Amino acid sequence: MDFERILVRATNWLGDAVMSLPALQALHARYPAARISILARPWVADLYGREPFCNEVIPYEAPSGWAGASMKLRLARMLAARRFDASILLPNSFESAALVWAARIPVRVGYARDGRGWLLSHCIEVPDEFRKSGKALKVRAGDGGNPVVIGPGPRKATRHQRFYYLELLKRAGVIESYSEDAASQLSGSAEAAEVGRRLFAAEGFPANVIGMSPGAAFGSAKRWLPGRFEDLGIRLGRKWGAAVALFGSTGEAELCERIGKRIANNGVTAANFAGKTSLRKFIERAASCFLYVTNDSGAMHVASALGVPTVAVFGSTDAVATGPAGSRFVVVQQPVECSPCQLRDCPIDHRCMTRISVEEVAQAAEDLMK
Numbered sequence: 001m002d003f004e005r006i007l008v009r010a011t012n013w014l015g016d017a018v019m020s021l022p023a024l025q026a027l028h029a030r031y032p033a034a035r036i037s038i039l040a041r042p043w044v045a046d047l048y049g050r051e052p053f054c055n056e057v058i059p060y061e062a063p064s065g066w067a068g069a070s071m072k073l074r075l076a077r078m079l080a081a082r083r084f085d086a087s088i089l090l091p092n093s094f095e096s097a098a099l100v101w102a103a104r105i106p107v108r109v110g111y112a113r114d115g116r117g118w119l120l121s122h123c124i125e126v127p128d129e130f131r132k133s134g135k136a137l138k139v140r141a142g143d144g145g146n147p148v149v150i151g152p153g154p155r156k157a158t159r160h161q162r163f164y165y166l167e168l169l170k171r172a173g174v175i176e177s178y179s180e181d182a183a184s185q186l187s188g189s190a191e192a193a194e195v196g197r198r199l200f201a202a203e204g205f206p207a208n209v210i211g212m213s214p215g216a217a218f219g220s221a222k223r224w225l226p227g228r229f230e231d232l233g234i235r236l237g238r239k240w241g242a243a244v245a246l247f248g249s250t251g252e253a254e255l256c257e258r259i260g261k262r263i264a265n266n267g268v269t270a271a272n273f274a275g276k277t278s279l280r281k282f283i284e285r286a287a288s289c290f291l292y293v294t295n296d297s298g299a300m301h302v303a304s305a306l307g308v309p310t311v312a313v314f315g316s317t318d319a320v321a322t323g324p325a326g327s328r329f330v331v332v333q334q335p336v337e338c339s340p341c342q343l344r345d346c347p348i349d350h351r352c353m354t355r356i357s358v359e360e361v362a363q364a365a366e367d368l369m370k
Contacts, residue, residue: 001173003034003085007105009060009096010040010048013217014279014298016161017044018305019325020090021051022182023165027088028053030175037084046279047302051187064095072099079103088174090165094119109172122172129159130167161322184325186305189287193306196288199281200245205269208242211289211308213299214259215252215274219344221316222296224353224361226255230262231358232293236365237268244268245289247282247299250275291365296322304329309368311361315352316341330364332356 008024011017017040028036035055038048042059049057062068062075072095080103087100089110097116100108109122117123162184169175186192200209214229216222233244244263246256256274263270277285283302286292292303293311296319304310304326312324314333318340323331333339339352346352 001086001107003031003107005082005084005086006031006034006036007058007079007082007084007087007100008036008038009087009089009091009100010038010044011090012041012044014044014047015301015322016090017047018184018186018298018301019160019162019322020165021184021186021305022162022178023090023169024048024051024053025185026166026175026178026182027169037082039079043279047186047283050280050283064093073102075099076102079105086174088169089120090168109168109174111168124168124171127164127167127171130164160320160325162325183327184301184305185307185327186283186302189306192284192287194288196284196286199285200243200288203271205243205245205271206241208240209285209289210236210240210242210244211247211286211292211294211299211303212244212259213247213292213294213297215248215255216295216297217249218296218317221341221343221346221350221352224295224313224315224356226259228356228358228361229293230259232361232365233259233263233270234266234268235358235362236291236293237263237270239366240290242268242290244270245285246270246272246274247277247286248274291369293361293365300324309365311365311368313353313356313361315339315350315356316343316346318342328368330368332361332364 011020036053037056037058038054039058039060040048045057048054062071076099084105086107087105089096092111092113094114094116097110097119101119108120110120111126112123166178212229214226237244246260248256253274256272260270260272286303287306289308292308294300296314296317300312304324307327310324310329312331314331316339319331319333334352334355336352
């Protein structure tokens, strides 16, 4: 297949966007002369817009579902006028397939999910290694605090999510092959780090900055205890003469503010940037950090893809499937009987996180920095 104009419907969430980078880089390598347009939600647009494979970002601002139907029809007409040769659908939604079908793009590549197969020209079966068996694990408290397991067990993939997108392209015949060593890497990390260092220096930060993301968008089950982030920030800040920069969404601003205040009250410079930076500015600041400590989050994927040494604390989710995939990282996770459960909120005692101590994470950080 030869293409000159390719439309990629981007993933909707930051972590997924980072994990899709190897596939988009492979697409660009296969079609170096093609114009690749990325149709993306506003909150991930900046990540794609800075990448060499992206010729343009087309904002996708219509609400999900049947809402905003008129906006979607107008967008479909605009896309049709652009005469794209092919569309690559990274999300699994029916809506994403309906849009490119309405835009009359002749090649429509996507996985056979959400009942949308008839809308696709290349309907790809989901690889077995990404078919998650069983229902999500559910537990309730039993006698003595031991869990009672309900259901067949945790949903667990056997390969990292970045290969989900690479396999889509390969099985559709868009690319011939890919490397098993393919890592998620953001371009221009050195340039971004230089900008970030200037920003921090102008605000009176020392040379060493530790980035922290104590939140997680999916739910509280993915969050290590706030008090332990505080203790860790104090410990590592004192050890390395470093400042702590806290990042997160607007909804996590209060959490980050509380953590930052306690760290600052213990003699370590700390600042809360949650909800105060664009994605582009977050990338620049994160790139300049000499260490990043985080829960399983979009920020984790960004930091790791920038090549920043990253310590990721995992509990309810599967580090094999969605862990960091950069060049320098370590995952801290306690083996407990109910993890990975993939639940938003823990119905028992949050043991997957409460059993991870400050000492363990601090030691992981120190070993990583050696």
